[in-house]
Amino acid sequence: MNAAPRKDIHNSDIPLVCVSCEARHKGVCGALNSKQLSELAKHTSKVTFNAEQPITSDGEQIRRYGNILSGVVKLAKLTSDGRQQIVGLQFAPDFVGRPFSEKSDYDVEAATEVHVCTFPPQILNRLVQESPELEHRLHEQTLKELDEARDWMLTLGRKSAGERVASFLHFIAQHVDPDLHKRGPVTFELPLKRTDMADFLGLTIETVSRQLTKLRQARIIELPNNRTVVIADVSRLKAAADKQDI
Amino acid sequence: MNAAPRKDIHNSDIPLVCVSCEARHKGVCGALNSKQLSELAKHTSKVTFNAEQPITSDGEQIRRYGNILSGVVKLAKLTSDGRQQIVGLQFAPDFVGRPFSEKSDYDVEAATEVHVCTFPPQILNRLVQESPELEHRLHEQTLKELDEARDWMLTLGRKSAGERVASFLHFIAQHVDPDLHKRGPVTFELPLKRTDMADFLGLTIETVSRQLTKLRQARIIELPNNRTVVIADVSRLKAAADKQDI
DNA sequence: CGATTAATTGAGCGGACTCAAAGCTAGTGG
DNA sequence: CCACTAGCTTTGAGTCCGCTCAATTAATCG
Numbered sequence A, B: 001m002n003a004a005p006r007k008d009i010h011n012s013d014i015p016l017v018c019v020s021c022e023a024r025h026k027g028v029c030g031a032l033n034s035k036q037l038s039e040l041a042k043h044t045s046k047v048t049f050n051a052e053q054p055i056t057s058d059g060e061q062i063r064r065y066g067n068i069l070s071g072v073v074k075l076a077k078l079t080s081d082g083r084q085q086i087v088g089l090q091f092a093p094d095f096v097g098r099p100f101s102e103k104s105d106y107d108v109e110a111a112t113e114v115h116v117c118t119f120p121p122q123i124l125n126r127l128v129q130e131s132p133e134l135e136h137r138l139h140e141q142t143l144k145e146l147d148e149a150r151d152w153m154l155t156l157g158r159k160s161a162g163e164r165v166a167s168f169l170h171f172i173a174q175h176v177d178p179d180l181h182k183r184g185p186v187t188f189e190l191p192l193k194r195t196d197m198a199d200f201l202g203l204t205i206e207t208v209s210r211q212l213t214k215l216r217q218a219r220i221i222e223l224p225n226n227r228t229v230v231i232a233d234v235s236r237l238k239a240a241a242d243k244q245d246i
Numbered sequence C: 001c002g003a004t005t006a007a008t009t010g011a012g013c014g015g016a017c018t019c020a021a022a023g024c025t026a027g028t029g030g
Numbered sequence D: 001c002c003a004c005t006a007g008c009t010t011t012g013a014g015t016c017c018g019c020t021c022a023a024t025t026a027a028t029c030g
Helices: A034-041 A121-132 A132-158 A159-178 A194-201 A205-217 A234-242 B034-041 B122-131 B132-158 B161-176 B195-199 B205-217 B234-242
Strands: A046-049 A054-056 A065-070 A072-078 A082-091 A107-110 A114-119 A186-189 A223-224 A227-232 B045-049 B053-058 B064-068 B074-077 B084-093 B107-110 B112-121 B186-189 B221-225 B228-231
Touching: A034 A121, A034 A186, A065 A082, A072 A194, A072 B074, A082 A132, A082 A194, A082 B221, A132 A159, A132 B074, A159 A186, A159 A227, A159 A234, A194 B195, A205 A223, A205 B122, A223 B074, A223 B195, A234 B084, B034 B122, B074 B132, B074 B195, B084 B195, B112 B122, B122 B132, B132 B161, B161 B186, B161 B228, B161 B234, B186 B195, B205 B221
Parallel strands: none
Antiparallel strands: A046 A114, A054 A107, A065 A114, A072 A082, A072 A107, A186 A227, A223 A227, B045 B112, B053 B107, B064 B112, B074 B084, B074 B107, B186 B228, B221 B228
């Protein structure tokens, strides 16, 4: 599967599998030197998950940690009677898995087709010992996820259905184009189907659908097909996400 | 794991202010040796905040970090038109302040009277450099807060008013008595007034009040006065928090 | 092409909100 | 001591947003 890393005298080169990997720069692997990276690469394997395929279940032991190479991963919680809430979305090059704990507190599932570079938890735990920078990177991601979770708490607790849907579209748009200050149109594919959008926004699919229709009728967005969104005017979408109903 | 406080030449003893401090054991200060603790103690000052008093405002620069000695701190977010959502509660010996960033992303306010042991951010940043265990402790708290935030996302997104209020009471009860498996009655003081409970639960004060009345009428709780709650039967409260309406 | 799943649209209901009023406390001053 | 006030909480009446149930349309796939 992976070409073995070149083993020259000084271990100066980075492993072949890591060469074009986003996680090496912006992800946790950026904390590792080439020797550590080679050590890690010995135990990695790339895994593909299809959309809707489970990665880890709530309470289950985590067999492998991983870095997302592409695709979108959803983290979901269930009530005892089966109501679902998506509590987080992860994108490349996010780290997947709960550090320092080998069990997951929620269901981890592929939202789209997902490619992950996986490795055994023990390797990471060992590398954390010798590289404080590695824990720092993991900590930074945890802080980022905490910020996002709290932003969504405001959305879930205090926003109307219209505001929630607009907030979601804005959130996804920001991930596609991190600096979207411009007023021009933005096009992207929704990584979630309606059911998942509803579970993320604390709504029903019918309400999500109705609110999308409203946004379309208000000419704030266009919907060429089920999964494609064109934001005609980002600033108006932002206004719809923050203020009262459109 | 932790280097035992060694009794050598000068800085052998732990600082006087730290002697009976909970944060020294269970909080972030537990990561520091007696020398580092002494260094930190030189710059600490204990501050008292009255209930409802702001500690840090959204976007404002953080002047001091701190550890909670007693009381309850609330973290709140506002929409542009003034709707409020409480996104977290902190208790002793939690660390207060955003690591690695000197500005706050939300309003930090005292819910009850709060005592905090404060210190300048720079000191912490320096100590993190020399003690990876310190960042590890901060990371563990961040992970704990992330778990709590995601639990509340499920509550806010998918639970009814009755379930939310029951969930809140259960949450507070757990903080008063961390191992409450027993079926006996539990008594405690609510750290939040109705307005704050509403802002935490994504409800109005009227709805919170009505649901408390329902729980009282169902003999699941007693309310000797506005702030005191007696949980008659913890298991029934838990059921009310998880399942559909009572 | 039919079969199956995903998404939209409609009608009607109900839970939580809004607006309004009254009850409780705790604190203040005559 | 009680009257008075101000803030917090409870209770009531009516409304509306989002849900439920049901039917239709659109997309996907063998």
